[in-house]
Amino acid sequence: MGIPGIVPARFLTLIAHLVITWIIFWSRGDNILACLPQSYSQDEYNRKDMQLVVGLSVSLGLIAVELVGFFTGISMFMPTVALVSIASHASGSIALAYFIFDVWDCDLYWWVFSFCSCTPALLEISTAFAVIVLKKGL
């Protein structure tokens, strides 16, 4: 463990992102109204709602994958993975807090999703692949 505090920092940013994603899951109504035109049909609302629910669920799943990789110790002591993870989850939590408070357009969620959920999860999965399948103990 080279850098002190990097393990708890990564854990807490992951938990922060998990909590805020969960909160959006429970109170997403206003954000969906924000990305619909003035007059909309129930059908349009349901479609947007479904899109956001899928995005949030996948994001929760990716965070779960990362938590599993973290707790099993695959990437717990890898500074590079930890740095990417801390940076993206911290910025993701802040962006999603603005998402709720400023009632962002729900299509903007996908930017946060791709940069702050997918990037660290892909890195985590490729690290797990490298460690378990290719036996590269980094």
Add this chain to the structure above:
Amino acid sequence: MAPGQSTVIRSSLPYQILLYCNGWYSGAFVIAELLVFIYKGETLPYARGNLPAEIILLLLLGCLEGVRLFLGQKGNLTERGMAVGLSLVLSMATLVGFLYLTLWQTYVLRLEVILTGIGLAFIGLELIFGLISIISFARAAPYG
């Protein structure tokens, strides 16, 4: 080390990881809850005395968590089932504390439901791994 004693390390690594992360989580939890109480005190009407009582309960819960996690970590590292058992007994008390914050306090925010849910998940997992480590300490040391 006396001859005939085993040199196998019986401390549980998953249990230790859980306790370590739970320590950081509990600290963050108490800070977040204090901020939530500030928010609730500012925006919601409280019956006299309820808010201070709940804040004191939260602080006591934080202290209890500290003692529980300390006992669990030291008991696990020194392979003493007694300390781990005491930590599990204390975890029942913190379980009730978390349940109070989830179910019975004056106003429950969604944020609090999630935060206490994560705390309860930690307690549940630690209960399982704590019991496993107590059993392994008791089994492998017949004259402990």
